[in-house]
Amino acid sequence: MKRHLAATLAIVLAAAAAASAQPPDNRRILTRGADEDGIAFRPFVMGTEQTFAAAHTFEAVFGRSHEPFFGGGLQVVKSRYFAEIVASRFRKTGQRAVLVNNEPFRLGLPLTAEITPFEVIGGYRFDLRPSQIIVPYAGAGIGTYAYKESSPSSDPDENIDTRHSGFVLMGGVEFRLHRWVRLGVDEQYTRVPGILGVAGISKAAAEDNLGGIAFRFKVVVGR
Amino acid sequence: MGSLRARFAWIALAIAAEVIATHGQSAVERHVIFQNVGLPAVDEGLIVDETHAPNTRETRKRAAIRAALTRQTGRPAVRCVPGRVVVKFREQATEDDRLSAVASVSRTATITPRPSYADFDLVSIDPAADTEAAAATLADLPAVEYAQASYAGWRTLMVPNDPLYATRQWNLPLINLERAWDLQPQAGSAITVAVLDTGVAYQNATLIENIPAFRDDDGNRYPALGRVTIPYAGAAQLMAPSRFVSPYDFIWNNAVPLDYDGHGTHVTGTIGQLTNDGIGTAGVAFNVKIMPVKVIDGVWDFLFGAPNIATDDVVARGIRYAADNGANIINMSIGRTGPPDSSAVIEGAIQYAVSKGVFFAIASGNGFEEGNPLEVIAEIASRVDGAVSVAAVDRNRAHAYYSTTGSYVELSAPGGSERGFGRDGFVFQQTFDFNFTDTFLLPPTQYTAPRFDVHAYIGYIGTSMATPHVAGVAAMMMQQGIKSPAAIEAVLKQTAVDLGTPGRDDTFGFGLVDARAALRGQGPAR
Secondary structure, rough: OHHHHHHHHHHHHHHHHHHHHOOOOHHHHHHHHHHOEEEEEEEEEEEEEEEOOOOHHHHHHOOOOOEEEEEEEEEEEEEEEEEEEEEEEEEEEEEOOOEEEEEEEEEEEEEEEEEEEEEHHHHHHHEOOOOOEEEEEEEEEEEEEEEEEEEEOHHHHHEEEEEEEEEEEEEEEEEEEEOOOEEEEEEEEEEEEOOOOOHHHHHHHOOOOOEEEEEEEEEEEEE | HOOOOHHHHHHHHHHHHHHHOOOOOOOOOOEEEOOOOOOEEEEEEEEEEEEOOOOOHHHHHHHHHHHHHHHHOOOOOEEEEEEEEEEEEEOOHHHHHHHHHHHOOOOEEOOOOOOOOOEEEEEEOOOOOOHHHHHHHHHOOEEEEEEEEEEEOOOOOOEEEOOOHHHOHHHHHHHHHHHHOOOOOOOOOOOEEEEEOOOOOOEEEEEEEEEEEEOOOOOEOOOOEEEEEEOOOOOOOOOOOOEEEOOEOOOOOOOOOOOOHHHHHHHHHHHHOOOOOOOOOOOOOOOOOEEEEEEEOOHHHHHHHOOOOOHHHHHHHHHHHHHOOOOOOEEEOOEEEOOOOOOOHHHHHHHHHHHHHHHOEEOOOOHHHHOOOEHHHHHHHHHOOOEEEEEEOOOOOOOOOOOOOOOOOEEEEEEEOOOOOOHOOOEEEEEEEEOOOOOOOOOOHHHOOOOOOEEEEEEOOOOHHHHHHHHHHHHHHHOOOOOHHHHHHHHHHOOOOOOOOOOOOOEEOOOOHHHHHHOEEEEEEE
């Protein structure tokens, strides 16, 4: 958590410093796009490093509590507002385990977990200065989260294939790298109740949130 | 007929060897074991008509003969050994403190040389003195951590009878074992299970014994059999290369813990009978290494002249020996009831072993219909994370009629019951055909020397039989990666199938052990 907060702070400070250093000519050019065209449609690809809120649960199975997600989506920008739909996926094979007094014992039996979030987020792009070479943004949204858990040592009815909804809060900064390419860096908090905490290791660990805090990198194409 | 001739010839050779071995000796040894000299066992296969069950005529007779032998041999009465007090001095106590403490009990009291595998001392006092009073006096002294009498009354917690996996071993599927074997086909190959019991039939041997006369509880005189050669064979379905590690006999003070009773061999079979070999019965963790540690004496140990009987200090030394020699699991299908309702020396030994990473499965007792007395060792188990007390269920998962109940019952496993099931209700494993071993159950005119080379698949019932199921599953769990004894206990309890009153209860504890669930562990969400 501290790492993520520090990273966010660094991004915001860097963004502010960079924004103040932009020459006036560039600022005018960069204000085009959404303003001039009305609505901009900007597809993006994304890589995420998520620190799971259910840290004990994921450490027991995978040996660590942070894992990468990969995905993409489409961002729609209108003036200072934006909306985006995002789909991503995490899939990894670890080991079945038991958790006793928060001490994990991994059992050598393979277990594959797969999380597929589909999120819709709306937000606001801040205009720090007349220039928009660096644009801080913040948003909130909802998502539906598919979760699959399967193991060769399980009967079919012992595997899990379920979907629950959750919500998202996010904030970050977008950098213009090229006329058509932007880099978005943001932090995202998700809360996804209803999947964990009912049974399994998460119940033993008293952890009920499948979400967590994600550090996202987005490469956005479009003006 | 040919094999009979060969058998007689072999015995004749053994006698000749014994004559050679003893030639020129001024005093003939009473108990001689020629290890690995002997033929393999006669395998009688399944015998369903011989039963070992609690409170049967045979069981009562064995106990009565044991009591009669005790009286005749001048051995200690069942309560505690006269003239011996078990004392643990505090570490900071000086030699003078210790001598002073002992002198305060009696001017003739002495500290005997500390026995092996003991963190306690044995204080020798006048055999006519009250050992419990002496222990109480010592316990009150500042230099003493604890003191207790050397309590006897130890016994095995079984009840025997009849065989074979598909047709007889209802007990293994009852704990969901087939699917546990799917998860772990190696079945505990890296784990050592110490069996603290009456010994194990783990090798072939020839015994030379001098058997004295005795009277049974009815006063019938059984004649002296003199010096006899007794064939002994290991249980073929236990014996595999490198199977047995660090055997030791605390009843005979030697490294040959042969079973002269059959109980320890039967219990060991449930833990690790060779399996999937197309012969006989199956065991739970059929590839484990076995450490036979003999701490319980039987009738033949008495008659053969064993120097020790099962007492708290003997069993405690057995526990420490197993822990110090690499045991991962200790199975104790044994116990004793109070008073006293505690045993500091046993509790200390169990705590010591658990601290070294050893998990315990301990029988919870067979006395439900005999006043349901507190089982002292099972009660200790309930207070130690890493040791569990095991009650028994029948093949319908119902409370076995003999299985002791109480707040200390932690888990249940198949112990069997003949009530409602007849011979189909027993737990079968390979052990001695006791028609050839328990000849003291016959009238004096038919009484002969025993033979320990005739084996069969015999059914027993008791919490003794339930306990090795848990020890075997624990061995597989440890191999699977759950190294902590406390964690094994926690997982066994979490994954047990709840029986009786919802939640833990005094009859079934947390429920019936589920081997698959315990081994399979969990995923994040299920």
